[in-house]
Amino acid sequence: MTAIAAALEAGLPVLLADIEALVRVESPSEDLAAVADCARIVAGLGTRLTGAAPEWLDGSGRPALRWRFGSGDRVLLLGHFDTVWPVGSLAGHPFEVAGGRLTGPGCFDMKAGVAQLFHALSVLDDLDGVSVLLTGDEEIGSPTSRTLIEEEARRTRAVLVLEASEGGALKTARKGVSGYELNIGGRAAHAGLEPHRGVNTTTELAHQVLALSTLADPxxxxxxxxxxxxxxxxxxxxxxxxxxxxxVRVETAAEQDRVDRAVRGLAPVLAGATVKLSGGPDRPPLQTSASAQLFELARKHYAELGFGALRGVAVGGGSDGNLTAGAGTPTLDGLGAVGGGAHADDEHVLVAELPRRAALVAALAASLVREPPAAPGGVRS
Incomplete structure (x- = not known):
């Protein structure tokens, strides 16, 4: 075990206390006051462990926190402190550490990852070149932080995302996400006396569902x-x-474009019906080309730390890592807590993995400050 790993293992009780402090401040995305309360706890945690206070970046009343150490242009550590759990969830899902598992609303996604991030930085001698960005709207699609995330990614050379990991595998690819809303108009009529005078939007809806089903490509x-x-x-x-x-979920930008064109080309089938479309691509794919260099570096450090083999996995869910990869910056995701049950009653974190993942993040950050990778394909967008 390296000195970094040993220091983080010894600091596990403090790490657990810091996670508890974050979990106990409930922060559902839509509750701006709750998100702001949690941001203050996060800011205090980061200040204590790095010696530096963050910049408060306000997005329509929703704070984001940014730290830049020195140039801050070598590696960005990215995460969020909002959750899907409404205020009051602690009553039915209290914070608890028992049987090697830590539980509580938002512990896995991703308050443990936020605490791990700062503990990882606390054991490094030199943070020059490191940036940290933590946001409060990831769980609702990052509507106010998206531009900030993309701009921060473009000014750095690599991004490490502290999202959680089921089974310990790093996320080397994520599908791109698109979302659409179809509003269908017709004409009302009495269903018994003169249904022929109506334009039935339930029937039109069925036609649109069948048309959409043809766009999937297994x-x-x-x-x-x-x-x-x-x-x-x-x-x-x-x-x-x-x-x-x-x-809509896709593995490539070309597929996202294809489906988008097809959806925008949908037309009503019934005479007199109207179809109005809103929405579109939300998150671009995080493709393996964006993570390949960083994943190999992570595997190397994981083995050197004495933790064995490290796996990568492609997943269908999106994160802010999709945005940084779409901005042209090498991105590795899933570096946060190991556990499971995101957004569910059995949400949990494996305690033994907490210092190990923090050690991996610390080793990666130190390595990337010294020698950041080239952009995917050698070209920055």
């Missing part, structure tokens, strides 16, 4: 999934309005 990993649908008011009325939400 061979390329592209999924097009109608999710939420609604139409009509009463059983005996031809409905005149319908709404459909659609989730």
């Amino acid at each position: 061979a390329t990993g592209t999924t097009v999934t109608p999710t939420v649908a609604s139409s009509g008011t009463t059983r005996n009325t031809v409905p005149d309005a319908a709404r459909l939400l659609v989730d």
Whole structure:
């Protein structure tokens, strides 16, 4: 075990206390006051462990926190402190450490990762070249922080994302995400007396669902999934309005563009019906070309730390790592807590893995400050 790993192992009780402090300040994305309260705890934690106070960056009342050490242009450590859990969730899911597992709302996604990040930096002698960006809106698609994340990524040479990891595998690829809303208009009529005078939006909705289903391509990993649908008011009325939400996941930018063009080309089937579309691509894919160099470096350090072999995995869920990869910066994701149950009743973190992952982040940050990688394909966007 290296000196870094030994120091972080010895500091596990403090790390656990810091995670507890974060988990106990509930921070659902939509509750701006709660998010701001959590940001203050995060700022204090980062200041204590790095010796530097953050910049407070306000996005429509939703704070983001940024630290830049020296040039801050070699490696960016990225994460978020908002969660999907509403205020009051602690009552039914209290913070607890038992049987080698840590539990509590938001512990896995991703408050443990935030604490690990700062503990990793605390054992490094020189932070010159390191930046940290923590946001409060990732769980709702990063609407206010997206531009900030992309700009910060473009000024740095590598990004390490402290999102959580199921099974310990790093996320070497993430699918791109698109989301659409179709609002369908028709004409109401009495379903018994004169249904022929109506334009039935439930029928039109069905036509649109069938058309969307043809856009999926299992061979390329592209999924097009109608999710939420609604139409009509009463059983005996031809409905005149319908709404459909659609989730799209793709492995490549070309597939994201193909599906987007096709969705925008949808036309009503029934005479007199209208289809209005909103939405579009939300997060570009994080492709393996963006993570390959960093993953090999992580495997090397993981073995040198005495932790054995490290796995990589491609996943369907998106994160802010999609945005940094889309900005043209090498990105490695899934460096946070090891555990499972994100967004679910069994959300948990494996305690034994906490100092090990922090040690890996510390080793990667130190290495990248010395020798940052080239951009994917050798070209910066």
